[in-house]
Amino acid sequence: MKPLYIYNSLSRKKEEFIPINPELIGLYVCGPTVYSDVHLGNCRSFTSFDIVYRYLMYKGYQVRYVRNITDAGHLVGDADIGAEDKMAKTAKALKLEPMEVAHKYTVGFHDMMKKFNNLTPTIEPRATGHITEQIKMIQDILDNGYGYEVDGSIYFNTVKFAEEKDVYGQLSGRKLDDMLAESRALKNQSEKKHPADFAIWIKAEENTLQKWDSPWGEGLPGWHLECSAMSTKYLGSEFDIHGGGEDLKFPHHENEIAQNCGACGTMPVKYWMHGDMLLGNGKKMSKTPDPETGKSNSVMPEELFLGNNDMLSKAFSPMVVRFFMLQAHYRSTLDLSDEALLAAEKGYTRLMEALHVLQDLKHETTPKITDEDQEINSTLDQAFEDMDNDFNTPMALSRLFTLVNKINSFKGGHMDLSSISKETLARMKTTFETFIFDIFGLLDETQSSGNGDGAALDGLMELIIDIRKEARVKKDWGTSDQIRDKLKELKIQVKDGKEGSTWVIEK
Template sequence: MNNQLKIYNTLSGKKEVFEPLVEGRVGMYVCGPTVYSDVHLGNCRTFVSFDVIYRYLLHKGYKVRYVRNITDVGHLEGDIDTGAEDKISKKARLEQLEPMEIAHKYTLGFHQMMDVFNTLSPSIEPRATGHILEQIEMVQKIVDNGFGYVINGSVYFDTVKFAEEKEVYGQLSGRKLDDLLAETRDLKKQDEKRHPSDFAIWIKADPSHLMRWNSPWSIGFPGWHLECSAMSTKYLGSTFDIHGGGGDLKFPHHENEVAQNFGACNCAPARYWMHGNMLLMNGKKMSKSDGNTITPQQLFTGESPHVTKGFTPMAIRFFMLQSHYRSTLDLTDEALKAAEKGYNRLMESYQNLMNLDAVVDSTKENQELNTKIKSLLEQVYHNLDDDFNCPRALASLFELVPVINSLSNKQLDISELNSVVLQSLKDNFRSIIFDIFGLKEEDNPGGENEVTDQLMGLILQLRQQARAEKNWSMADTIRDSLQVAGIEVKDDKDGSSWSLKK
């Protein structure tokens, strides 16, 4: 599988062939959450997107160092000039807790949710508060290089000077320099900043602020944006391969990150910038702040006016996989239901596939069928190589489903299949679904156990007897009653099978 991987780079606005800095290795930094409240679904979509990207890079054999931060200080709410407050600090004050208790609580919740969605842990998950020293050093470098200025104990990044000298400011977010500079946010008043587009890299803490560290400039705390610049540099180097995050971070967060890195080391941080698109609900961005939101928990239980029933984490993950990471995805009840069925169909087909045994009979081998299977598998990887196009890859995978089910049904003779092709189909199908897409089999609600297994075996045996005696009313009564109890019975040529209804 040494096809060329192409990645859409926000910097150039084009798909580019991916060439890592160091052969065989990838350094990837993804902006993680600010842990001041429960994760919402939009976060989950972004991290699921990058999870698949991470998984596919691993699948291609890269040695990946995947760094995803936890922001637990510095993220301000409101405008700095009009009394901004750190999100964590604010929450801590409101709940009368230590800021670290807040950060810890929501970090745990975040991890649990990531686990529920079956995302792999990043290689390193650094926190902003654990890297104050690195951030102070970076501020110092920026000041030394003339791109920062100190006022009243706070340090600001000089965007005007930077823009004039470096010509990279605005490049990532596609903003025109003139527009940026012309911008007159009239929050005027006691503005410490020289220019509205300047941003704080070190903030002097007012007496009520709960998070404070000593620095050359004041007792204070680092600005938002800075933690990512400092930590990506620390763990991936001044320049690394991929930087990702949600699309809403392009500006100002990522733009400012680039500026800081340039300001500190005169080099670009990442070579490929990747941005996931927003999860919508009711056609609008899901957002904590305006209430257009549904929590993952509500989605699981169905306790929300936006859905008629609950959905399992894997059905939701599958739903996300069905759209491209760069497209918006509109969450609706109907779409979720469709995804759930599709997901179940895929998993059932996988089960069928695993139960197939090769029958070698070279006289019966069907060349066309074997070729079709091989080519569909190749298409899956081909699609993934094209900027991680999951919906297309999934489409190719789904074209294999009727083939597998026909073999399983004996509508197609298994001996038509070359045994090597069958083995490869099994191996690849499994690897694609579980290793790359990161899906997993979910336990049936209620679950089975040995006792129910035996009971059901007995019941089906009795029913089989009734059927043999053509006692259809008895057979149907049993089936209908089980149906009411939430157990589905299916008859096929070899007998009957049962499953808990999903």
């Protein structure tokens, strides 16, 4: 197996990926807090890690992919206690049980992941299902002396941990001294000994909707803790890869490390991966409205699919959006715009069309190995090298497009198919399918078949194309063009080629 290089946020450089246990890779990705609909930025992040998951599997690894659902403990605002829980806030607003809120948005999240053709993780644990594990972890942290109780709430003693372990701040590049000087955190009335300390168990108030019994009284676990507890439970106290959005690096992931380390004494994660943000109007896409304009710049996926957003001139399908995301590296910000999506749409269609052409290419002769053979094979090799280089999807995609050119040339007769060997053609076919479907996770939306209507449409189109063909043989251009133009109005494009006509539904 060729080595895979992953950019590790912890060391800030690319490192060769060496699994702790080659038999089973542990991958943990921070999932959503299910208090509202996921927006497109969330989808980008999950899609990025879907590619990671897919590529690891392509490499032959068995992967345990854990992605959590946070359905408790995530507070609104920056207070550690006394603040409202996100779940509870939505529950009150919608007059629902917190678990109804969780279910509603979990289902919505799953639907969206399916639309983007993201694979399901192998385990999707929820915070409320792991209260016992979280309480146990709090106890471990207390036993190790890194926690303290104040009036029924438990805090993580960041200062003590930082002094003793020298790992705090490593991931986010923060120094505790600087944080000490930071005055902002003190603006809230707090029981904490130090602003950098954070709640791991929050005492329930009278009106707290979600609360559980614990050795310290009724309460709920703090945010950050669910990830520590559940990753430890399913992947062990040390595992391979942890992923999440760049915006989770601090405080979420930094505190996660502190909790794991404070409870188990080991650094939990070997490779930390962070995906960068999707931008809307040049700014991070966020659910929170802009304080100046009062409007959120987040685009909901549904708006994209239906085309009902001010930014968009038309609707874009999930696969076009996925293709659009693949064209950028996961560690770069990506600007969403109508123009960029239109370009992605054409590119996506071109790629899928070329795949169809490729699948239909056949040749019988087996000539000698030519330069063309080598060129194609090395381009295919390079595409995999690009993926091995920190999942460089845009680069790998560009290799595919290099071959799209050749594929179309073979079909159009600009290049002779017999200039490549049977084996090379076969490899090109399988590699294209592997990349497009297995690694990139794209679906073929250009195919009409798959249901009864599709089959009917295929038959109809065959008939119409035949009729037009006859008209053309008779040089009846009026009929021929009428068919072509009418179909065009119906968003069906007829493509005349050497071997007859094909058609495609325009987006």
